[in-house]
Amino acid sequence: MKFLKDVKQTMKDVTWPTARENRRDTSTVILMTLAFAIFFAIVDYLVQFVLQLFV
Numbered sequence: 001m002k003f004l005k006d007v008k009q010t011m012k013d014v015t016w017p018t019a020r021e022n023r024r025d026t027s028t029v030i031l032m033t034l035a036f037a038i039f040f041a042i043v044d045y046l047v048q049f050v051l052q053l054f055v
Contacts, residue, residue, distance in 0.1 A: 017025070
């Protein structure tokens with residue numbers, strides 16, 4: 001039972017993010033994912049282009 005009491009107390013002590021912070025963080029993750037996807041797509045295209053020059 002002590003474990004469950006400790007868990008309950010810990011959950012009360014946690015500072016939960018606000019809805020605004022959640023939206024901001026989610027937007028950041030989505031935008032960075034898109035940015036990396038675009039970056040790697042461009043790099044992939046360039047590597048394919050260079051390799052085709054040699055083949």
